[in-house]
Every structure is written in structure tokens, then in C-alpha cells.
């Protein structure tokens with residue numbers, strides 16, 4: 015069955031008693047035992063719940079993995095994966111990762127729990143040089159956040175296998191509709207289901223999908239032991255979101271292409287980052303690995319005045335000024351002060367995240383309306399030129 019069919023079939027007919035079409039919501043913390051020491055297969059929802067189990071089966075199926083565990087947030091997924099490693103293990107992580115991932119890795123490193131190296135994963139030689147005797151994990155985020163750089167997961171996985179490293183891919187930005195990292199050698203796929211998988215900006219959730227049953231078992235165990243598993247209602251909402259994943263992703267991408275083309279031609283835009291653009295630095299790698307390019311675009315306002323950037327961010331009507339991505343509604347945000355504020359200015363500079371950079375998450379509204387909204391906001395740059403500001407930005 016194709017993915018479009020599986021998103022429907024796997025989330026339907028899960029109730030053998032009454033044949034409900036919608037997946038039943040087992041909103042319960044615990045389950046009555048049949049007899050002393052004889053459970054129904056479920057005893058306590060932290061350890062297992064039928065609604066969450068259905069979501070986990072669906073996610074494992076969509077990614078092509080052996081087993082999944084659904085956890086409370088994307089960060090809970092990353093924390094649970096990192097809890098797998100022994101004290102002192104070394105992690106190599108993409109240098110332009112999500113700010114929260116960088117913050118967690120640095121926190122654990124400062125506590126002496128792990129070692130971390132942030133490396134440009136486009137540079138395979140730099141990755142090889144970064145490997146140490148205690149390196150245990152290669153953490154890949156592709157496309158990266160917010161510059162949407164795409165790395166060659168197959169090549170990186172091949173290298174990681176030589177050194178016995180576990181390859182974890184954060185697939186939040188594309189969803190299994192557009193990328194299936196197991197086909198390229200990954201051992202683990204991590205998601206913030208908050209984003210495209212749920213798709214409606216009403217859940218915070220995460221998931222770890224494992225290539226092998228053994229790893230799947232390990233992460234079920236860790237999520238239960240750490241208490242990171244997700245709740246029943248959130249599982250049910252993500253299941254509902256998954257049903258429309260393919261139609262949403264097609265519309266997000268259709269709109270994103272049009273918006274990216276528009277921004278590329280705009281006189282007040284100095285650079286556009288979208289893997290679907292032929293001009294994108296890693297477009298060819300993206301084309302080889304992905305079945306679509308997703309709905310996130312970043313672009314640089316042509317200015318070195320912070321007021322210009324603020325004007326654009328304040329001037330949209332359809333795009334809401336908000337963090338996150340992957341919902342049906344379009345969002346606009348400023349990585350330097352919002353999604354990536356937890357990175358130090360130096361880390362942002364090294365990762366190429368300049369202060370005139372704006373990230374947008376493209377919704378499923380009509381593309382023409384989105385273009386009109388951004389066009390009007392960008393025309394505000396001309397007006398902002400006359401405003402008083404001493405601030406100078408790091409610009410791209």
C-alpha cells in the first residue's frame with residue numbers, strides 16, 4: 015500500500031468490539047486486572063495505552079521502522095535517545111540544529127554526562143576528523159533549522175557504520191511523507207509530532223522510531239522508565255492529524271514553491287533558503303533523497319537595519335508572528351530572537367544564522383494570498399529605511 019492509503023487504513027478499524035471507524039480514545043490512567051497478576055495487556059498508561067499503541071504502530075509503519083514510541087514532546091524524544099548512552103559518550107551533532115537540541119546537548123555536556131561536537135555535516139572530512147574513541151552517536155537534522163541545508167544521510171550513515179556509531183535523524187522538518195531516513199541507513203528517526211505529523215497546532219508531541227526491534231524495545235523501556243511517554247488524548251489528536259498528512263503536505267509544498275519563487279525575485283530579499291529551489295546550495299542532495307521539499311522557507315531581508323526586519327515581521331496579516339511550524343496556518347518568525355534565541359550569538363554566527371533572517375512555515379491557505387501578504391510586508395522595508403535606528407545586524 016502507498017503511504018496515502020496507509021495513513022488512512024492504519025488509523026481506521028481499530029475497535030474489534032463495535033467496529034468504530036474513528037480510533038477509540040482510551041482516556042484512562044490505569045486498567046482493571048482480570049485477576050490477581052493477570053492484566054488485559056494494559057495496566058498503567060505510562061507503560062502502555064491502546065490509543066498510544068495505535069499511534070506508535072502507525073508511525074513505525076509510515077517511517078518503515080520496526081517499532082516506535084510516542085513521547086510527550088520532540089525534546090522528550092531527544093532526551094530519551096540521549097539517555098540511551100553511557101556517561102561520557104561523545105555525540106557529533108549538525109552545527110545548525112534546532113536551538114533546543116543544541117541547548118540540551120550543551121547542558122548535558124556541562125554536567126559531564128556527555129561530550130558534544132557541533133560539526134558541519136556537509137563536510138564529511140570534518141565529520142571523520144571529529145570521531146573519537148568514545149563517539150557513540152551521529153545526530154543529523156536534515157534539512158537543518160533554519161537554513162534548510164540538506165546533508166547526504168546515505169554517505170554519513172556509511173561513515174558512521176565504519177566507526178560503529180548510532181545514526182539518529184531528526185525528520186521533523188519533512189515528515190515521512192517527504193523523507194524516510196531508514197532507506198538511507200539511519201538507525202533511529204526522531205520527530206517533533208507537534209509539527210507536520212499532527213499538523214493542526216494543537217498538540218505538543220514527539221516520537222522515536224527504531225530500525226530494529228531491539229532498539230525499539232530499548233526506547234519503549236527508556237520512555238517508560240524516564241516517564242516521557244505521551245498522553246492518550248494527544249496520541250488521539252496526532253492520529254487524527256496523520257489521516258490528512260499527504261493532502262496537507264502536497265498543499266504545503268505547492269504553496270511553498272510559489273512563495274519561494276516569489277521571494278527569490280523580490281528586490282528587498284537578499285537570499286532565499288528552500289531545498290526545492292534549483293538555486294539552493296544543496297538542492298541536488300535534496301532531490302536524490304527526498305520525495306518532496308516540505309513547507310519551510312527562510313529568507314534574508316536586504317538590510318542591515320534591525321527595524322526593517324521588525325517591520326516585515328510585524329506587517330503580515332495572514333502569517334502569524336509565532337514560533338513552531340507544520341500547522342495548516344502560515345507562520346512567520348525571527349530565528350535570532352525566537353526559535354534560536356537559546357543559542358549563543360557566537361554559535362548562531364558560526365551556524366550562519368544572521369539577524370536579518372526570517373523563517374516562515376507555509377500553511378494550506380491560497381498561495382496568492384500568502385504572496386500578497388508577504389509582498390505587502392516586504393514593501394514596509396522601504397518605509398522602515400526612514401526610521402531612526404542605530405542597530406546594525408549580522409546579515410546574510
Ligand SMILES: Cc1ncc(COP(=O)(O)O)c(C=O)c1O
Pocket residue numbers: 087088089090112114155159184186187205206207208218219220338
Ligand atoms: C527540528 C526540531 N526538532 C525538535 C524540536 C522540539 O520539538 P518540541 O517543541 O515538540 O519539543 C523542534 C521544535 O521546534 C524542531 O524544530
